[in-house]
Amino acid sequence: MGVYAQPVQELIDELGRLPGIGPKSAQRIAFHLLKMEKVDALRLARAITEAKDRVAFCERCFNIAEGPLCDLCADDRRDSTVLCVVEEPRDIVAVEKTQEFNGRYHVLQGAISPIEGIGPEQLRVRELLARLDSDEVTEVILCTNPNLEGEATAMYLSRLLKDLQVKVTRIASGLPVGGDLEYADELTLGRALEGRREVTGS
Numbered sequence: 001m002g003v004y005a006q007p008v009q010e011l012i013d014e015l016g017r018l019p020g021i022g023p024k025s026a027q028r029i030a031f032h033l034l035k036m037e038k039v040d041a042l043r044l045a046r047a048i049t050e051a052k053d054r055v056a057f058c059e060r061c062f063n064i065a066e067g068p069l070c071d072l073c074a075d076d077r078r079d080s081t082v083l084c085v086v087e088e089p090r091d092i093v094a095v096e097k098t099q100e101f102n103g104r105y106h107v108l109q110g111a112i113s114p115i116e117g118i119g120p121e122q123l124r125v126r127e128l129l130a131r132l133d134s135d136e137v138t139e140v141i142l143c144t145n146p147n148l149e150g151e152a153t154a155m156y157l158s159r160l161l162k163d164l165q166v167k168v169t170r171i172a173s174g175l176p177v178g179g180d181l182e183y184a185d186e187l188t189l190g191r192a193l194e195g196r197r198e199v200t201g202s
C-alpha cells in the first residue's frame, strides 16, 4: 500500500503512465486535480471520454479521424502521387502549417527505437507498403524527426523501398538536430521540405 488513499494513488499511477510525466509531476497534477472545482475536473474527464469515443485513426493514413477517413484523405484536391511519411499525427499539423505540401500522408505511429523495444513490426510499415502497391505514389518523402530514432527509421525505410519504382526523398538537414518536427518553425520546416534530397538506401 502506498502512503495515499487508494483512489489518490490510482490517479497518480495513471498520470505517471503519460509520456513525459515523472512520479513528481504525477503527484503534483493529481493534487491539483483534487483541489480543482469538481465541475472543472469533470470537464477534463469528459473531454478524454469524448475524444476516445469519437476519434479513431484513419484507415488509410493512420492520422486521427472522426470517420473512417481523415479530412486529408477525404480531400480529393490533394496530390495522391506524393506521400509524406511522418511519425505521429501531430507532425502532420507541423507540415500543414508550412503550406509547402499538398500531397498525402502516412503516419507510422512511432519510430524505430531499440531501447524502447520498438521495431518496424510495431509501426505502420506493412500498411505503407500496401499503399505503395495499390496507390499511384511516385515519391515518398521521409519526414521523420531529425533525432536518433527518426534517422534510424528513415534509413530503414529507404533500404526497404529502394527496389520499388518510387522516388524516396529525405527532408533536408538544417532542422535543429535531436529535436522534433513539431518544435521547428514553419519557415525552417518548409525549407527542409523544399530542399529534400533523394536517398538511395545503400
Ligand SMILES: [Zn+2]
Binding pocket: 058, 059, 060, 061, 062, 063, 069, 070, 071, 072, 073, 074
Ligand atoms: Zn487519412
